[in-house]
Amino acid sequence: MARKPFIAGNWKMNMTAESGKQLIQELKPLVKEAKCDIALCVPAILIPAMVKAAKGSKIKIGAQNVHFAENGAYTGEISATMLKEYGVKYVIIGHSERRQYFGETNETVNRRTLAALKNDLCPIVCIGETLEDRESGETEKVLTRQLEIGLAGVEDIKKLVIAYEPVWAIGTGKTATDEQAQETIKFIRKKLGKMFCVKDANRVRIQYGGSMNAANCKGLMAQPDIDGGLIGGASLKKDFATIVNYNK
Numbered sequence: 001m002a003r004k005p006f007i008a009g010n011w012k013m014n015m016t017a018e019s020g021k022q023l024i025q026e027l028k029p030l031v032k033e034a035k036c037d038i039a040l041c042v043p044a045i046l047i048p049a050m051v052k053a054a055k056g057s058k059i060k061i062g063a064q065n066v067h068f069a070e071n072g073a074y075t076g077e078i079s080a081t082m083l084k085e086y087g088v089k090y091v092i093i094g095h096s097e098r099r100q101y102f103g104e105t106n107e108t109v110n111r112r113t114l115a116a117l118k119n120d121l122c123p124i125v126c127i128g129e130t131l132e133d134r135e136s137g138e139t140e141k142v143l144t145r146q147l148e149i150g151l152a153g154v155e156d157i158k159k160l161v162i163a164y165e166p167v168w169a170i171g172t173g174k175t176a177t178d179e180q181a182q183e184t185i186k187f188i189r190k191k192l193g194k195m196f197c198v199k200d201a202n203r204v205r206i207q208y209g210g211s212m213n214a215a216n217c218k219g220l221m222a223q224p225d226i227d228g229g230l231i232g233g234a235s236l237k238k239d240f241a242t243i244v245n246y247n248k
């Protein structure tokens with residue numbers, strides 16, 4: 001079965017209820033004919049308003065993080081049940097900014113992933129190497145650890161999405177080349193085949209992320225193992241629709 005392409009935006013800590021609503025209204029007619037799945041992962045406080053704004057369109061609203069507990073004394077955190085109550089379908093887990101600035105580890109990524117799956121949310125699990133890892137030839141080792149620990153105990157790998165985001169390409173304007181992204185994502189799929197089974201690994205959607213934009217999306221999406229994109233900067237403007245319509 002062919003994998004359905006999936007283009008997701010990550011607004012990070014950008015947009016307001018007003019500007020977000022406006023952008024979604026602009027995007028709606030532009031993505032009407034899209035053949036791929038589409039999501040916008042927005043700041044938690046904007047979720048209710050953006051779900052309402054996107055209603056009746058192909059755009060699904062996602063979150064940017066989820067706590068691993070069902071509820072309890074975790075000041076400032078948001079549970080999977082709370083996200084679901086507002087119509088959230090996807091949740092980004094383990095984004096490199098969370099790993100870098102907020103102490104996220106492969107272990108907490110694992111706990112969040114299991115909590116999301118348990119509550120029928122689709123995790124977008126982010127993995128990726130730093131420039132230092134790549135230059136010292138550690139990329140495969142780092143990715144292997146992120147996958148083995150991050151996905152431990154997952155029963156059905158097909159229920160999640162992997163986003164391969166080389167840290168050196170995020171927000172830097174420095175995209176991985178089509179070949180670099182394909183080669184690494186192929187490695188990830190092979191690794192998933194060994195950890196789970198080849199049949200399931202061949203059905204998992206793996207996105208590329210890191211300075212993907214309207215100009216470079218076609219080349220990346222043409223690669224056999226790349227099933228979509230996780231888009232930061234370019235998801236804050238109309239360009240996002242051009243990426244969604246990469247095949248037109």
Ligand code: PGA
Nearest residue numbers: 170171210211231232233
């Ligand atoms: P970018 O961000 O597209 O702005 O590089 C991607 C991401 O962090 O998900």
